[in-house]
Amino acid sequence: MATAIEPQTVDLTARFPGKVTADSRPGYTGFLVNKENLVEVAAALHNEFGFDLLTSLTGVDYIAENKMEVVYNAYKTTGGAGLIFKVQVERVDPIEVPSLTHIWHGLEYQEREAWDLFGIKFTGHPDLRRILMWEGFEGYPLRKDWKEAFYEEEIKPYKSRWPEGKHILAEEKNVFHDNLNLPKGFDPEKYIVDKEEDLYASLERHTLKDEEGRMRTDHVVVNLGPHHPSTHGVLRVAVTLNGETVMGLKPVMGYLHRNHEKIGERNTYVQTIPYTDRLDYFNSMSNNFGYVTTVEKMMNIPVAERAEYIRVIMAELSRIQNHLIFVGMLINDLGSMYTPSLYAFEERELILDIFEAVSGSRMMCNYFRFGGVVRDVPDDMLQKIKDLVFDRLPAKVDEMERFLSENEILVGRLKGTHVLSAEDAINYSVTGPVLRASGVPYDLRRADPYSIYDRFDFDVAVRHNGDMMDNYLIRFDEIRQSLRILEQAVKQIPQGPINSQKPNYQVKVPAGEAYGRIEAPKGELGFYIVSNGKANPYRYHVRAPSFVNLTAVEKMCIGTKIQDFVALLAMLDIVMGELDR
Amino acid sequence: MDNEKLSLPNYDIPEDMQDVVAITTLDRLYNWGRRSSVWPLMFGLACCAIEMIAAQTARYDMARFGMEVMRPTPRQADMMLVSGTVTKKMLPVIVRLYNQMPEPKYVVAMGACASGGGPFKEGYNVVAGIDKFLPVDIYIPGCPPTPQALIAGMIKLQEKIDKESIKKVRWYNKEKKDGNYVPMPILGPDLIDVRRNAEIRDISAKAAVLKESA
Structure with missing residues (x-):
């Protein structure tokens, strides 16, 4: 059986006095890192302590304490217990945390996800766009004060269903009679749809300039999916091609984001x-x-x-x-x-x-x-x-x-x-x-x-x-x-x-x-x-x-x-x- | 000879021609052709798509019913099998695929999600059933439906096709031109059904109750 509390293999508080404190909340482990020192501590973890595999990043919205927390789980590929470190920032927009993608590249999509769902802005991230929802979607869904359109109660089982069990259609409770949540005074006819220019602009980074001033060949942007026989579901990939060679590539996901x-x-x-x-x-x-x-x-x-x-x-x-x-x-x-x-x-x-x-x-x-x-x-x-x-x-x-x-x-x-x-x-x-x-x-x-x-x-x-x-x-x-x-x-x-x-x-x-x-x-x-x-x-x-x-x-x-x-x-x-x- | 007479089951066929001539109605002949080669759109959304694949494989073998030719392009498909959760982000794509399919076309909602949102209905990115946008012919319950259930649903679709009449079907009806076209929903602050534009504008203009209403 897995032990209840993983032993801390590294004492970060001794190495970074004043910059790192042990997380002393009951039931919690790991360290709290000051936002200003995050990059320094992360680099040390990666280079000195050998935590080369950063597996998971996620946000937590502690709304009662008015704090937004980012949780990192670092491990060593040589095995053993991991290390959890966290950054807490004030829950006031814009919420900014330095990006660690230059240390662990594997964080790129996970940081984008935290931006998409929590609105945590990772400064220095190379390509911070929404990842699961579309650009223009209103709000950050995983924040505790964001309610979905079919919101009924904070926790299940809902009183309407249990113990009495009176069935009401969720549609009847919503003002639009649909799974729809719009800002006040919204006019659909005046809305300008996002043409995904940011996505295509992010591909531009990889395009080649013409060599030796000879005839320029244009790169072609091709979208594979979300309906494509070989994308194993509803993944979409935007690629720029030079002939058959891939010059730039960006996966677009969220077509099966079911919350x-x-x-x-x-x-x-x-x-x-x-x-x-x-x-x-x-x-x-x-x-x-x-x-x-x-x-x-x-x-x-x-x-x-x-x-x-x-x-x-x-x-x-x-x-x-x-x-x-x-x-x-x-x-x-x-x-x-x-x-x-x-x-x-x-x-x-x-x-x-x-x-x-x-x-x-x-x-x-x-x-x-x-x-x-x-x-x-x-x-x-x-x-x-x-x-x-x-x-x-x-x-x-x-x-x-x-x-x-x-x-x-x-x-x-x-x-x-x-x-x-x-x-x-x-x-x-x-x-x-x-x-x-x-x-x-x-x-x-x-x-x-x-x-x-x-x-x-x-x-x-x-x-x-x-x-x-x-x-x-x-x-x-x-x-x-x-x-x-x-x-x-x-x-x-x-x-x-x-x-x-x-x-x-x-x-x-x-x-x-x-x-x-x-x-x-x-x-x-x-x-x-x-x-x-x-x-x-x-x-x-x-x-x-x-x-x-x-x-x-x-x-x-x-x-x-x-x-x-x-x-x-x-x-x-x-x-x-x-x-x- | 008119259709009416052809339909008569007791029409006399001369004895020497009985082994080479069969008499049926045009409707029945047409429906027989249609129902025996329903080509599904090769289109998987979620978990149900895996059972859809399983239904094509050796143990269940949907080819027995003339449904094995999966076509990745909507232009060659007869039937759209909505196999999984329909999300708001995916919906414009599904509607576009549907509009690109040539008539006659059928929609089968496979599983709880496609039929009505299923376990994910409360989700903020989930459309509670594809029938809010597309006309569904057959609903198949299950989460996911077993391949047997899928095949049973397909047989129901065949039974539905059997009852069609060339006179009445929508795709030969001159008045109903483009009657089955579904306008593309747009992705704004939330998914917007453009058929409801005026209604949405009216509600959101007066609704200070919006966030509280939830």
């Missing part, structure tokens, strides 16, 4: 579990895992022994089907339509059968609870898992690799393209298989073990070239390691209760904060939760691996061919539900 965090702050803790299913909708089991581990960390409760094994089994099965789909979809995007993905989906269906048998739903499992899982795994299902793990899947994975990995076209397209060096990968906060393919053996199951992963014998899959081919091959390595974990888990799983707690609709979470993270199939899935002791989280933030991994895409693509970009998107294994949340 996960705002809704999560209204929900009770248990109510959020099914919402996490819909983050990375391929791996609802892993999402549940990350969320319940974090809340358990705050509640400081044990997990039933059998449930620990069930959780590991489900999470690893989920990883296997995710990587199989990844291979199918990657090759789909390389032009071999359908055949490999049909093979992948065949195996996936078998794994989904297991999920359906234990949880009742194929995709949206909603299976984990605080202290355990919701239902036991019946013996015949355990036998089915054993059959899959010992017989079918190893053979099928070998078969897929035999069919695909030496294919000339595949090797030709993947080998040596889009190389991401280890230094860049770390600096851009890339996690998961993409980081490990660059030669950094950083797997949270080993580097910062959670649940019972320290009991199993497995290797951290790692490849060293950082090109697309390694990214492709590492998925097969990971499937094999997952199978190894599963083989041990299904043998060792004990009998016993599946939940250490009584079933409870309203769990008690003591005041404080926690950042919990797990190794999801796509990278580090983190949850940052602040509780004030009430039934709902005060702040609920999801550090989505797809979102942060995408930060590196611009760096990887400039100067390469546009057709390889489609393969790169498949290779980053992004999923929009998690990217946009």
